[in-house]
Every structure is written in structure tokens, then in C-alpha cells.
Amino acid sequence: MRGWAAVFACLAVACSVPAPPAGRFADQDVVVAGNGSDATADSGTKEGTGSLHVDGTWAFLNVTSDCEFVLGKAFEVLSYSVGLDKFQSTDGYAFKQVLTTCTMKETPLLGQASIYSQDMIDSLNPHTVYALVNGHEAGAVYIQAPDPSLWGLVMKDPFTDPIPTKKTDSRIRDTDHDGHPGVTIHVGNLCDVYLVQRSVTRSKGTVESAISIRASNIAHADVFRIGATKDICMSQNVDVPMPAYSYLVLKRVDGHDGSPDLDDNRDGRIDCAEIMAHWQDIFTMPRKDDKHCKDISAH
Numbered sequence: 358m359r360g361w362a363a364v365f366a367c368l369a370v371a372c373s374v375p376a377p378p379a380g381r382f383a384d385q386d387v388v389v390a391g392n393g394s395d396a397t398a399d400s401g402t403k404e405g406t407g408s409l410h411v412d413g414t415w416a417f418l419n420v421t422s423d424c425e426f427v428l429g430k431a432f433e434v435l436s437y438s439v440g441l442d443k444f445q446s447t448d449g450y451a452f453k454q455v456l457t458t459c460t461m462k463e464t465p466l467l468g469q470a471s472i473y474s475q476d477m478i479d480s481l482n483p484h485t486v487y488a489l490v491n492g493h494e495a496g497a498v499y500i501q502a503p504d505p506s507l508w509g510l511v512m513k514d515p516f517t518d519p520i521p522t523k524k525t526d527s528r529i530r531d532t533d534h535d536g537h538p539g540v541t542i543h544v545g546n547l548c549d550v551y552l553v554q555r556s557v558t559r560s561k562g563t564v565e566s567a568i569s570i571r572a573s574n575i576a577h578a579d580v581f582r583i584g585a586t587k588d589i590c591m592s593q594n595v596d597v598p599m600p601a602y603s604y605l606v607l608k609r610v611d612g613h614d615g616s617p618d619l620d621d622n623r624d625g626r627i628d629c630a631e632i633m634a635h636w637q638d639i640f641t642m643p644r645k646d647d648k649h650c651k652d653i654s655a656h
């Protein structure tokens with residue numbers, strides 16, 4: 358069981374997400390460049406020829422690291438998601454990314470991990486984020502607008518509105534349509550938790566090649582637990598986000614610029630089935646390492 362406090366946020370909401378307010382991109386200066394060993398491990402980064410052509414179909418792997426404290430000992434928990442990412446540019450520099458999350462997983466902590474149902478994942482799709490590059494050659498900066506994501510919740514301003522604190526809050530929605538308020542997270546075989554979450558993710562990184570972009574992530578999440586099938590699941594472990602080991606990798610997968618073409622059935626589009634058939638060839642599977650938490654204290 359873990360705290361979900363930093364489950365990756367580059368995921369969608371049932372409500373519409375507004376365009377990034379002017380000036381918010383400047384906030385990206387707070388992003389710390391990731392230096393986690395896992396963040397540089399995946400393969401294929403040397404592939405790709407020529408300059409970046411933004412428009413096209415990409416795949417993403419997003420990894421969020423947290424150190425969770427259980428009985429005074431810290432363990433790393435990774436949450437990761439994999440999906441499709443359609444880049445659409447206006448001028449080759451500013452663009453929007455329309456994401457479809459295909460899977461969300463979490464590494465177990467003491468044998469238990471959050472399990473996300475397909476209905477839960479589907480409730481987040483599609484999701485739009487906004488990004489910029491300052492060039493098209495390797496080494497150019499890639500930056501995302503702060504990306505709000507709401508689970509089981511609507512807000513007028515997802516950046517500033519307070520998270521609900523009462524079950525009766527009218528902003529709570531059953532977005533995964535399971536009859537329980539908010540979204541349902543299965544905590545291993547232990548219990549189900551009904552919750553709402555607002556998270557904001559900031560990502561900044563580098564164009565590595567025409568077909569590869571890598572960024573660091575900082576995510577902040579506010580969670581309100583509405584209820585659970587067991588009382589123990591209403592509590593939360595102490596949870597320390599680990600931005601140094603949290604990262605986003607984007608890989609072009611539409612066959613252009615030397616990228617793999619994942620359109621296996623040649624229907625002119627790439628879907629989640631095709632992404633899921635190949636994602637472990639494109640990305641390195643994230644692996645937790647409790648040593649990442651050895652110097653972390655709970656407060």
C-alpha cells in the first residue's frame with residue numbers, strides 16, 4: 358500500500374484541461390535535471406537521423422519515483438505509465454501533445470501495489486499537454502507547460518482550486534463509472550480505495566535525436582480519500598517524491614526519421630495494442646532500487 362501522492366500526473370482528466378496560462382512556462386526553471394541511473398538507461402537513443410520533425414506519433418514512458426516509509430525504513434516505489442503521444446505543432450516549435458495512456462503500473466511495496474483498472478485508465482484519456490522546443494537538433498531544450506491532471510474531479514482552475522475535503526463536495530465525479538465516487542484504486546488484494554486527485558507535473562529536458570526526447574519530472578499531487586473497503590487503506594505512508602529518479606522518455610514510433618513503425622496491422626494508425634506489443638523493445642523497463650532512498654529521511 359502506498360500513498361499515491363506522486364502517481365504520474367501526465368494523464369488526463371474527464372473534464373477539459375485549459376490551455377496553459379501565459380507565463381506558466383517560466384515556472385519550468387524549477388525543474389531539476391534528472392540524473393538517476395535509470396533515467397539514462399533505455400536503448401535506442403542514438404537512432405534517428407537528421408533534425409527533429411515534431412509532428413507525428415510518439416510513444417511515452419513516464420516514471421515517477423517515491424520513497425515510502427514503512428516502520429521507519431524507506432523503500433522506493435515506482436509508478437509508471439506507457440502510451441501514445443500525438444504531436445501536433447503550429448510552427449514546429451510550439452506544439453500540443455495528445456496523450457492516450459495504455460497502461461499504468463506500480464512496483465510493489467511489501468507485496469502490495471496499486472492496480473489501475475482499464476476503466477480507470479480509460480477515464481483519463483485522451484489528455485492534452487503543451488510543449489515547446491527551442492531547436493530541432495540534438496541538445497535542443499524541450500519544455501512542457503505545467504500539466505494539471507484531475508482524477509474523479511472537476512475544477513474551474515486546476516492549478517489553484519482547493520482539493521475537496523468532504524465526500525459531499527459537488528466537484529467529485531464517478532469518472533470510472535463503477536458506482537463509487539471518484540476513481541477506484543485496487544490496493545493489491547488488500548482493499549479498494551475511492552479517491553480524487555489533483556496533480557501538477559513539470560517536465561523539462563532535451564531533444565536527444567530526431568526520434569528521442571528525454572525529460573525530468575517533478576510532480577506534486579493532492580489526494581482526498583473518499584472511502585475504502587477497509588479502514589487501513591484510508592491511511593497513508595510517509596511519501597517523499599524523488600525527482601532525480603523521475604523521468605519522461607518520448608520515442609517516435611511512426612516510421613519517420615529512422616524510427617520504428619509500430620503500425621503492425623497497416624491500418625494507418627498506431628493504437629494501444631501495438632504500443633503494448635512493443636513498448637519493452639523501445640524503452641527500458643523501470644526498476645526500483647531501494648538504495649535511491651538510503652539518504653532520505655521522512656522529514
Ligand SMILES: [Ca+2]
Pocket residue numbers: 530531532533534535536537538539540541
Ligand atoms: Ca468511481
Ligand SMILES: [Ca+2]
Pocket residue numbers: 619620621622623624625626627628631
Ligand atoms: Ca495499426
